Amino acid sequence: MRSLTMHLKIIITILLVLGVSILSYQIFVLKTPLTEKEVDNLWTIDARVNFEVKGSKPVNIEFYIPPKGGDYTVSNELFLASGYGQNITNLPYNRQVTWSARSVSGQQTLFYRLNLTKRYSDATANNIKGDMWRSPISVVGAKKDAVERLVKEIRSKSANISSFITTTINIINDPNNSDVQLILNGNNSLENRVNAIELVLSHAYIPIQLVHTLQLSKSTNQNLNLWIRSYIEPSKSIDNRDSTINGSNGNWYYFNPSNGDIGLPDDQMVWWIGNDDIIKADNASRARVNFSLANSELTAIHLAKLTPDSNNLTEYSFYTLPITTQLAYQVMLMIPFGVLMILLLRNIIGVNTLGTFTPVLIALAFRETGLIFGLVFFSIIVFFGLLLRSYLEHLKLQMLPRLSVVLTFVVMLIIFTGLLSHKLGFEQGLSVSLFPMVILTMTIERLSITWEERGANFALKVALGTLITASLAYGIMGFKPLIYWVFTFPSILLILISFMLAMGRYRGYRLLELFRFQAMLK
Template structure:
């Protein structure tokens, strides 16, 4: 007996631990939302490219598009053009789209459209980057000015992160004579980035230019320049104007490097304008969509690999054993009296769509009228099967009548009364009647 009890305890602990581990993995590793009420942003980004094509010349236009390597995943990507060939290439961590045409004339308009959201999969690729670079050649007065700036920077820094921050702050002090010399009268952000790169290269600290788009709806914007450096483990992002460290969460990396966003052959006056808008989508549906765009192949062998409609069916089915567990706890530990084990669970499932308040009202109405009919049938001395058939037919007609009147009165919740399990309601009415006759009305109301 003792070994049987120990065996049961070990089995319970193993099953409970397994359930907790699976749930924790989905929530904290895969990032799957816990409730269907959660929503997440869905971003629609349009990049409109306009240029003037040269007559009698082939046109080739190249534009960087987001690599979407880490934090975001693409749900849909479109390249909209008229009579242009389209190809996509990857190089140095960037993605570039190429539109080409043999002949084009006049004003041309091309569109790049991207729908994206944050990545749900917890699997992140390990960051890689250079940790050393050669110095940029510099001579004469520029070399003296650079060394003069680097001396206090080394004194006030302790690691790569603080070294870069201190460098950016020094370069943005435009009143410093050494800074003025290196800037050459051009205090623009791109030129400051060049000076910062020069100083960092002398210290053999690698640096890359990062061009980002802000995820904000209904505002005109241009790519914003940031700087980044690899510290051996992660990429460190810096604002070249303030030295602020850390890329804001609303920034999307569009491309890295020194090249321009657009390069054009066979045309002129190329301009790119961005427009963004966002919408919300059910987070569970969004998690499914993002999983379809990730490399987590094992998810195809879970319920998430099933069609969405089938998943919704299983969402209801898995509620049944959970409801039975709750009923068992309430009956065995709380002493609560119920009308069987499965009947309360199936009725509660109908409350999911109707909500608790409306569900109790409609359930009470149907049960009360059903009990009245059952009491009347008792006087007719019908056998059990004919009696159940009459009650079932009455329940169906009653549900249809309630749905009809609810629709006419504009009560949309009343339409959900059709979700009540008709057979279960019929058996509930029959068992309540028997309970009433055997133990009285008070006990029937308790169960």
């Protein structure tokens, strides 16, 4: 007996752990939405590329487009370039589209549109390791002396790579520093200051990359923002950087070149990385890019279907099935919860019902008719069925002929009730034909037998308990948030089974029995 109990506990534990593990994986790894109405922002970005071709010439346009992976996921892309050939190249940190045409002339316009979402992003997907060392940029004369003085000053004010970069940015942005002004040579533009930052950091053997970002805000004409980033290994100081280290467990750190702030804001998405221009045009002039942004809200499940990178969420889920099959599965998956309701009411509370799962079948019929109409029609059919069953009992018929007569009478009652309700204007009554006729027949038969064996009072209690149980089962089986949860997270059924197994060893008093034996306790 002890080994059997241990065996049961092991099964319950395995099912519980397995169910919770799968559920946690869906929520925290696949980022499956917890509610059906949960929405996410879907950003639509239009890039309009304009250029001019003088005469009739072959044209080759190279245009950087956002890399896949990272903080934002590209859910959809659209290229509009009529008359142009198109090729997409995956680079170490970027993607680039190349449009080419043999002969074009005049003003040309090409379009690129993409949709972005953050829900199904993977920040580690595009986390390519960066260099941990670089050679100094060549510089001579007074500018070289100024750079060396700045490196010495910055090293004394910083303790690690991150603080060295931040200090460098702050010093380069100081208008009163004579060495900085010597390096800038009167050009205080952001691009020139970034070049100065790269120059100083190179003499400390610190590599950086230029990052061009787009701010996710509604706009019709937006310019790209300039950031810098560096691949930094934890616990690395400036003095112990090793040229042979390629960063086994480092991370990219982003810096604002205007004020030294660390970290890329959530509303900034990386468009491309590097020192090159966003667009390169051969045999074309006045090439420029205009960005327009808009956002909309979609339900997270709909968004998952639109996002290729989230296929691991939908590929093996019920959402890939045809709609009619999905609706049928939703009903099937809720049956165990109706059964759970019966289990609680019978074993814990002590409610008597006709049969074990008859209330669940009745609850399924209530899904078609509605609860109120279902209760009325059920009561009418069972009432008249009991009258017929009582009359047939006096004829001393065998069970099979008696059940056949009752079944035929039930069919006639269903048809008559449906027609009568239709004439009275109650269209829900037409759904009464979906009642399981055999279940109604067996309900009448068993209720009649209970009446004969246990008396009218007990039979009415059983009938009332059946209707109450069926009503509660109908309520839980039709609860839309629960339907969504079970359909989206079917591993909940494993947790449900473990609970049912645990209840299988319950031998205590039922709640109604406490009132029944209250006098004995006194």
